Every structure is written in C-alpha cells, then in structure tokens.
Amino acid sequence: MELTPPLLQLATQALDLVLDFKRPADAVLSAFFRENRKLGARDRGFVAEAVFGVLRRYRYLSHVVPAANPRTLIIAWLIKIQGMSGAALEKFAKPELVDHIRSARPEGLPLAVTAELPDWVVDKLRPSMSDADILALGRALQQPAPLDVRVNTQKTDRDVVLARLQAEGMAVEITPFSPWGLRFKDHPAINRHPLFLDGSLEVQDEGSQLLALLLEARRGEMVCDFCAGAGGKTLAVGATMASTGRLYAFDVAEKRLAKLKPRLARSGLSNVMPELIASENDVRVKRLAGKLDRVLVDAPCSGLGTLRRNPDLKFRQSAESVAELAAKQASIVRAAARLLKVGGRLVYATCSILPEENEAIVEGLVAEGGFALQPVNEILAQHKIPLDTGPMLKLSPAIHRTDGFFAAVLTKTGA
Ligand SMILES: C[S@@+](CC[C@H](N)C(=O)[O-])C[C@H]1O[C@@H](n2cnc3c(N)ncnc32)[C@H](O)[C@@H]1O
Numbered sequence: 001m002e003l004t005p006p007l008l009q010l011a012t013q014a015l016d017l018v019l020d021f022k023r024p025a026d027a028v029l030s031a032f033f034r035e036n037r038k039l040g041a042r043d044r045g046f047v048a049e050a051v052f053g054v055l056r057r058y059r060y061l062s063h064v065v066p067a068a069n070p071r072t073l074i075i076a077w078l079i080k081i082q083g084m085s086g087a088a089l090e091k092f093a094k095p096e097l098v099d100h101i102r103s104a105r106p107e108g109l110p111l112a113v114t115a116e117l118p119d120w121v122v123d124k125l126r127p128s129m130s131d132a133d134i135l136a137l138g139r140a141l142q143q144p145a146p147l148d149v150r151v152n153t154q155k156t157d158r159d160v161v162l163a164r165l166q167a168e169g170m171a172v173e174i175t176p177f178s179p180w181g182l183r184f185k186d187h188p189a190i191n192r193h194p195l196f197l198d199g200s201l202e203v204q205d206e207g208s209q210l211l212a213l214l215l216e217a218r219r220g221e222m223v224c225d226f227c228a229g230a231g232g233k234t235l236a237v238g239a240t241m242a243s244t245g246r247l248y249a250f251d252v253a254e255k256r257l258a259k260l261k262p263r264l265a266r267s268g269l270s271n272v273m274p275e276l277i278a279s280e281n282d283v284r285v286k287r288l289a290g291k292l293d294r295v296l297v298d299a300p301c302s303g304l305g306t307l308r309r310n311p312d313l314k315f316r317q318s319a320e321s322v323a324e325l326a327a328k329q330a331s332i333v334r335a336a337a338r339l340l341k342v343g344g345r346l347v348y349a350t351c352s353i354l355p356e357e358n359e360a361i362v363e364g365l366v367a368e369g370g371f372a373l374q375p376v377n378e379i380l381a382q383h384k385i386p387l388d389t390g391p392m393l394k395l396s397p398a399i400h401r402t403d404g405f406f407a408a409v410l411t412k413t414g415a
Pocket residue numbers: 208226227228229230231232233234250251252253256279280298299300301332
C-alpha cells in the first residue's frame with residue numbers, strides 16, 4: 001500500500017495513545033478506530049500493523065532511533081522490520097535520520113533487548129533457562145500467533161469441519177496435540193462463519209484446549225471452573241462432560257461472565273451454572289466445600305505467555321505486579337482446593353512463563369499437605385498425545401507453536 005503523510009500521521013497518533021501503556025493496546029486501537037470511523041479497511045490495517053509492529057520490536061527500535069517518539073519509531077519499523085527503502089521514505093524523514101537508522105546494527109545488544117523482554121523478566125527466567133532458550137522464547141513471542149479453533153464435539157466432528165473448511169478453500173490443518181483443534185494459516189473472519197455462529201467452533205489457542213483434556217471431567221460429575229471469565233475453558237470442559245452433571249462457572253468479573261452467556265447459548269450445553277462471586281472466599285464457594293469431583297483454576301496471571309497477541313502486556317506488568325498476582329494465585333488455588341472431595345482433581349493453569357506464577361504456586365500447595373502431583377506427561381500419554389514436557393505442562397511458542405502456557409494436575413489425598 002502507498003504510505004501517505006496523513007496515514008503516517010494517523011498511525012503516529014494511534015501509537016502515541018498506546019505508548020502510555022495504561023490500557024490494553026487492542027482496546028486503545030478499537031476506541032481510536034471508533035473515533036476515526038471514516039478510515040477505510042486498508043488504512044486501518046496499516047495503522048494496526050504499524051502499532052503492533054512497533055510494540056513487538058519496541059526495545060530494539062527504541063535503541064535504533066536517536067530520539068524515540070511515536071513517529072521515529074514507526075519510521076524505524078518501516079526501515080528495519082518492513083525493509084522499506086530510504087528513497088521511499090524521503091518525504092517523511094530527514095536523510096540523517098534515515099541514515100542513522102539504516103546504519104544501526106543489532107550485534108552486541110543485551111539479551112533482554114534482542115529477546116524483546118523487559119530486564120526484570122529476563123532476570124526471573126535466568127535461573128531456570130539458558131540464554132539461548134530465553135532468546136528463542138523471546139523471538140517466538142515476537143511473532144504473531146496463528147488462529148486456532150476448537151471444534152465443539154457436542155455438535156459435530158473435527159474431520160467433518162476440516163473437510164468443509166478445506167472445501168471452502170481455507171488453509172487449515174489439525175493441531176498436533178489437541179484432539180479438537182484446527183489451525184488456520186491465515187486469519188479468516190471466523191466469527192462470521194456459519195460454523196462459528198451455530199456453536200460448532202470456538203476460537204481457542206491449542207494450549208488452552210489441552211486444559212479440558214487434563215481435567216478429564218466425566219459424565220455426571222460435579223465440576224467447577226473457578227476462574228471462568230468469558231468461559232473459553234468452561235465450554236471445552238462442558239463438552240467433555242457431554243452436557244451432563246453440573247459445571248459451576250465462577251468469576252469475580254461480571255462483565256467477563258456476561259460474555260459467557262451468548263457463547264453458552266451457541267454451544268448447546270445445558271450443564272453450566274455461571275455464578276458471580278465476590279472473592280475466592282465467597283459463601284457460595286464455601287457452601288461447596290468437599291463436594292466437587294474436579295476443579296479447574298485458570299488463574300489470573302501476568303499473561304506473559306500471550307505476548308504474540310498482546311505485545312504491550314510486558315510493559316504493563318512489573319516485578320511488583322507479578323508479586324501481587326502470585327499472592328492472589330496462592331490464595332485462589334487454596335480456596336479452590338477446598339471444594340474437592342478426597343480423590344478429586346485440581347488443575348492449576350496460567351498463561352504465564354514465569355516460575356513464580358507457575359511451579360512455585362503448585363509447590364506451595366503441595367508443601368501444605370493433602371495434595372499429590374499427578375504427572376501431566378502420563379495423562380497425555382494415556383490419551384496418545386505426542387507431548388511430553390515432564391510432570392508439569394510447560395508449553396512454549398518456540399517449541400510447540402502455542403502460547404506460553406503452564407498447567408499442573410493435583411489429586412486431593414486427604415481432607
Ligand atoms: C486467565 S482469566 C480466565 C480465562 C477463562 N478461563 C477463559 O478460558 O476464557 C482469569 C480470570 O480470573 C478471574 N478472577 C480474578 N480473581 C478471581 C478470584 N478471586 N476468584 C475467581 N476468579 C477470579 C478474572 O476475572 C479472570 O476472568
């Protein structure tokens with residue numbers, strides 16, 4: 001597309017709004033597009049690509065430009081990442097700036113800059129990962145995520161859906177690990193497709209789909225999705241229960257639970273009970289103590305495993321916010337654990353890559369007694385899923401092409 005001064009100005013304005021990092025970048029961009037309703041699809045596309053492109057390589061680009069501001073960052077992105085020639089940029093930037101950017105070399109930069117991660121994140125990863133692995137992870141997190149969907153087995157079969165989508169000319173394949181997943185090569189507007197509208201498909205990263213598999217909820221059981229949010233995992237768990245038994249969907253956020261309702265209606269599930277709770281210590285939670293067969297805790301977390309989709313998150317989190325989250329996670333998992341019968345199963349999961357939000361929370365619970373770790377690799381092997389990351393599930397975009405994802409399975413051994 002042809003870059004014009006007004007288009008560059010619009011992208012600069014949008015980036016300026018995003019860079020105060022007070023609100024999620026996608027929400028800021030949506031509001032920006034609502035205010036600039038007359039923008040055509042191609043112009044919107046450029047603005048979004050420039051904003052997300054800069055966010056993905058923000059640390060490197062900030063290093064490359066002498067005085068980083070939204071406009072110079074976009075110019076650096078156009079030259080360094082998009083490969084635009086200096087001549088094409090003549091009317092937008094002084095030759096000295098273009099020369100300066102063009103001559104900057106990536107060699108010798110600190111690991112955190114090359115990996116596009118905050119220094120504090122690299123410091124937290126270093127005790128458990130080599131520098132080469134941190135770099136590979138950081139690089140994978142810079143790439144846009146593919147579009148994964150889960151096929152609702154209550155309505156149809158994966159093979160049927162695959163054949164239909166391929167017959168419609170879509171580039172789509174089955175996911176390597178989830179038995180319900182399909183992965184698109186491009187990003188079709190799937191939420192307007194009849195298979196989405198009739199509840200046969202839900203958008204869900206493959207890693208998230210695996211949680212329902214690890215919970216192994218059975219027909220007729222009493223189950224709780226403790227942090228259900230908009231219900232992505234609730235729907236997957238409900239399908240494994242064949243819409244029988246009872247599946248409580250708890251959350252403290254009314255707006256998120258409200259988003260579950262239309263999805264539930266599309267899904268055809270009739271066993272889900274959404275419940276707004278005030279906190280993990282709500283009386284509604286206490287009333288169910290010792291009564292449930294399975295509990296899923298998809299805990300509120302830093303989201304650092306989802307940087308492919310939300311590259312701004314790393315600048316909106318801090319070592320302090322992660323410490324607060326870890327305290328909340330420990331409190332939630334303890335409250336959720338009390339719901340289980342002896343012999344019941346707890347799955348604790350996050351989309352974080354930090355041990356502090358993952359292994360440390362699980363180890364803390366096990367150390368308190370009454371829970372035993374059940375190796376995830378054994379459960380996956382029983383389902384013939386070719387995935388072995390050890391006793392806890394640790395998915396990485398660098399290795400598995402999913403979001404960064406963590407899950408552990410625990411069995412309640414005593415009251
Ligand atoms: C990672 S999100 C869950 C996403 C959801 N499971 C899905 O698949 O769409 C974490 C959720 O935990 C909720 N949450 C935060 N504090 C909570 C608490 N004390 N008890 C229960 N849910 C809580 C948040 O509102 C948020 O929806």
